[in-house]
Amino acid sequence: MKAVQFSRFGGPEVLETVEQPTPQPGPGEVLVRVRAAGVNYFETLMRRNLYAVTPELPMVPGVEVAGEIEAVGQGVDAALRGTRAAVPMFAIGRPAGGYAEYLAVEAASVVKLPEGLSFEHAVALLVQGLTALHLVRRSPPRGRTVLVTAAAGGVGSLLLQLARRAGAERVIAVAGGQEKLNVVRDLGADFGVDYCEPGWVARVKDATGGLGADIVYDTVGGAVTKACLDALAPAGELVFGALGRFELKPAELEGMLFRNQSLKGFALLPLLTPEALQADLVELFTLAAAGALTITVGRYRLDQAADAHRALEDRRSTGKVVLVP
Known part of the structure; x- marks a missing residue:
C-alpha cells in the first residue's frame, strides 16, 4: 500500500x-x-x-x-x-x-x-467537529455575542454554525481575506472582519456598540490572542484552545482581572470519554447528513x-x- x-x-x-x-x-x-x-x-x-x-x-x-x-x-x-x-x-x-x-x-x-x-x-x-461541539458546550453562547477566530477554518467554520444553533445572539467571524469573509457570511456569521487589516479590533467594537464580544473562542493563539483580548467585553470570557501558542503576559492577565474577565483553557482529549465519544460523533454526523451543518x-x-x-x-x-x- x-x-x-x-x-x-x-x-x-x-x-x-x-x-x-x-x-x-x-x-x-x-x-x-x-x-x-x-x-x-x-x-x-x-x-x-x-x-x-x-x-x-x-x-x-x-x-x-x-x-x-x-x-x-x-x-x-x-x-x-x-x-x-x-x-x-x-x-x-x-x-x-x-x-x-x-x-x-x-x-x-x-x-x-x-x-x-x-x-x-x-x-x-472528527477532530474539528468534536472541538467545535465541546467548545460550545464548555462555554454556552445562548443570548450572547461571540467572536470566532479562524472562522473559515476547519474548527471555526463548524463552531460559528454550532454557536448559532446553540442560541448565540450575534456571531462575529474573524478570518483572513475577502474570500474567507465571503465563506463565513455564507455560513451564517452576522459580521465578518479581516484580521489581516489594521484596526480590525476597532471594527469589532463598533459592531458591538463599543462593548466587544461576550465570548471569544480563540483557536489561533499568538498575536491574535492579544488582539482578541482588546475585543473582549468587560466581564467577558476568553476561551483559549491553541495549545502551545499562548503569549499573554502577566500584566495582560492582571488587566483581565480588573475588567472582571475570565480566561478558560480548552483541550479536547481530556474531554473525550469512551462512553460519550460515539454519541457525540453520531450527533455531528446526523446533523451534517440532514444538511443542518455546512x-x-x-x-x-x-x-x-x-x-x-x-x-x-x-x-x-x-x-x-x-x-x-
Missing part, C-alpha cells in the same frame, strides 16, 4: 510517498480502506519537531480517517465488511498512521456513517500531502484539509 511518511524533521518537502505492507486485521480488528484522511495543523508542528512530544521516526502522520471496512479479524462480525465508517484515531491512543491507503484498528473504535454523509465530510467532523473541505491527493501542509501553514486553506486516494 501507499503511505506518506517523514524520516527527518523539516519543511513540507520531507514528506514522501512510500510503499509499505498492507496491514492485516488481528483478533478484534477490522481493516479499513481509507477513502479520506484528515490533515491537522499540529501535524505540521510534529513534522518540524515543534510539537510537545518528539515523534519517533520514520512517522506516518494522521489521526483521523474514514473509509470502508474491507476485512475483519477473528471474533469480529463478518457482516461489517463493506460498512462505511470513520475512525477517530486520536481518541483511542493511535497518534499516527492515517496518511495511508489502509489502516487496521479495533472494531469497537469505528463509527458507522449515515447515508448521505461523504467520507470527506465525516473526517471533517462542511467545507479542501481536497488533496495522498501524494500531495506536502502541498496540503503548505496550504495549512500559509493559511491558504478553507475548511477542513483532507487527503483522498
Whole structure:
C-alpha cells in the first residue's frame, strides 16, 4: 500500500510517498480502506519537531480517517465488511498512521456513517467537529455575542454554525481575506472582519456598540490572542484552545482581572470519554447528513500531502484539509 511518511524533521518537502505492507486485521480488528484522511495543523508542528512530544521516526502522520471496512479479524462480525465508517484515531491512543491507503484498528473504535454523509465530510467532523461541539458546550453562547477566530477554518467554520444553533445572539467571524469573509457570511456569521487589516479590533467594537464580544473562542493563539483580548467585553470570557501558542503576559492577565474577565483553557482529549465519544460523533454526523451543518473541505491527493501542509501553514486553506486516494 501507499503511505506518506517523514524520516527527518523539516519543511513540507520531507514528506514522501512510500510503499509499505498492507496491514492485516488481528483478533478484534477490522481493516479499513481509507477513502479520506484528515490533515491537522499540529501535524505540521510534529513534522518540524515543534510539537510537545518528539515523534519517533520514520512517522506516518494522521489521526483521523474514514473509509470502508474491507476485512475483519477473528471474533469480529463478518457482516461489517463493506460498512462505511470513520475512525477517530486520536481518541483511542493511535497518534499516527492515517496518511495511508489502509489502516487496521479495533472494531469497537469505528463509527458507522449515515447515508448521505461523504467520507470527506465525516473526517471533517472528527477532530474539528468534536472541538467545535465541546467548545460550545464548555462555554454556552445562548443570548450572547461571540467572536470566532479562524472562522473559515476547519474548527471555526463548524463552531460559528454550532454557536448559532446553540442560541448565540450575534456571531462575529474573524478570518483572513475577502474570500474567507465571503465563506463565513455564507455560513451564517452576522459580521465578518479581516484580521489581516489594521484596526480590525476597532471594527469589532463598533459592531458591538463599543462593548466587544461576550465570548471569544480563540483557536489561533499568538498575536491574535492579544488582539482578541482588546475585543473582549468587560466581564467577558476568553476561551483559549491553541495549545502551545499562548503569549499573554502577566500584566495582560492582571488587566483581565480588573475588567472582571475570565480566561478558560480548552483541550479536547481530556474531554473525550469512551462512553460519550460515539454519541457525540453520531450527533455531528446526523446533523451534517440532514444538511443542518455546512462542511467545507479542501481536497488533496495522498501524494500531495506536502502541498496540503503548505496550504495549512500559509493559511491558504478553507475548511477542513483532507487527503483522498
